[in-house]
Amino acid sequence: MAQPYRVAVLLSENLLASSVTLPIEILNTAAGSARANRRDAPPIEIQSVSLSGEPVATSSGFSLSPTASIDADIGPCDLIHIPGFWRNPRPIIRRHSEFLPWLIKHHEQGAIISAVGTGCCYLAEAGLLDGKPATTHWHYFDQFQRDYPKVELTRQYFITRADNLYCAASINALAELMVNIVFRWYGRAVANIVQRNFFHEIRNSFEPTKYYSGEASQHPDEQIVQAQIWMQDNFHKTIHIAALAEQFEMSLRTFNRRFKNALDQSPLNYLQQLRLNAVKDLLQHSNLSIAEIANRSGYQDVSFLTQLFKRHFNVPPGRYRDTVRAKLFRATNE
Known part of the structure; x- marks a missing residue:
């Protein structure tokens, strides 16, 4: 079951x-x-x-x-x-x-x-x-x-x-x-069945109207939108881009091309962006160790995460946490 x-x-x-x-x-x-x-x-x-x-x-x-x-x-x-x-x-x-x-x-x-x-x-x-x-x-x-x-x-x-x-x-x-x-x-x-039961109209898109997401890029390729949604829900798991392309019934080459056309970045870069944003959020708002954060964000190797984080943000994760929390503390007490 x-x-x-x-x-x-x-x-x-x-x-x-x-x-x-x-x-x-x-x-x-x-x-x-x-x-x-x-x-x-x-x-x-x-x-x-x-x-x-x-x-x-x-x-x-x-x-x-x-x-x-x-x-x-x-x-x-x-x-x-x-x-x-x-x-x-x-x-x-x-x-x-x-x-x-x-x-x-x-x-x-x-x-x-x-x-x-x-x-x-x-x-x-x-x-x-x-x-x-x-x-x-x-x-x-x-x-x-x-x-x-x-x-x-x-x-x-x-x-x-x-x-x-x-x-x-x-x-x-x-x-x-x-x-x-x-x-x-x-x-x-x-989703169509639910719409028929609860709404007066059936819409082709399941994105809500007047919807804002700071991380969402709007484009018309619905299959790539669905791939983005799947990645947003599953970034903490082990993901192979070739298997993801097959899941959405595309060759790896076609998947990479359509993703690049829609978002101006590769699927792998988009996945890293999702994971690193999750890491930043947990560093700021949780007391989890770096190893626990890595595991919850889809990284099995803490040293790899540390190197990647430093390459993207010019500071290691631990120092980022100290800096952000110091700023929050000062803002709270001013």
Whole structure:
């Protein structure tokens, strides 16, 4: 049996119930459709997590019962989802500050983290969005920018992506983001089924509208886009470019040529860029050793990573971490 995709939904008081239930319904529909057509398709296991494990009151007046508390060992997750809440997010985040190290831990473990509306404030409060693009509900744009000046607030976009961190400005944008995740996990046929069940129109592209990713290059070659998405999801694994070309039904020569035409760089260079960006992020935001970071970023040899990092950034990984953290410390205390 295929290993399941493991999803955890964060529950905190005064949340918008639809921002919890909609992604769960979309993901369950996707898993059911995939397994109806292919018995070896991975199932999805969904847990809901609160601070104490006690039921949480929603803004609609009813309660949701979690399956676990943050103290429970739920294991590594493929996706963490943070719902939005009604009205001012500040007091809720203050009362749920224990969520912040929990989110940082799962980010370090490689989980995709999605947040919608004011739920994006959890990611900002944890420091995970520092220096990265983000969005939130339009009503809180000004407050968000004042509270988190290190975050690159992109008001004109409904969805942003920074590595494995996704922010959706609204419930409609969240639905589009979930379909994009379904496409990445199960492919076009299942994503089309989900669209037919949850949307009024069927679109050929599964990239959300008004979508911003600082690392994404826009081009019309859909097969190369799919190859990019696969590499973004699997860069921490051993990847052979020849096998990747075969997976997308191209010869190695054709794959290299089309990739170069689309992105002006080779597949290998693009893969190294993904891995080195992941290394930089972990150096800045985690206390993992260089060896652990190398392993989580697709490098088996620490000395090779050190040489490569120094060649690209003119500084070894350890010194980069010291320098970046010193700057963050000074900025915090000024």
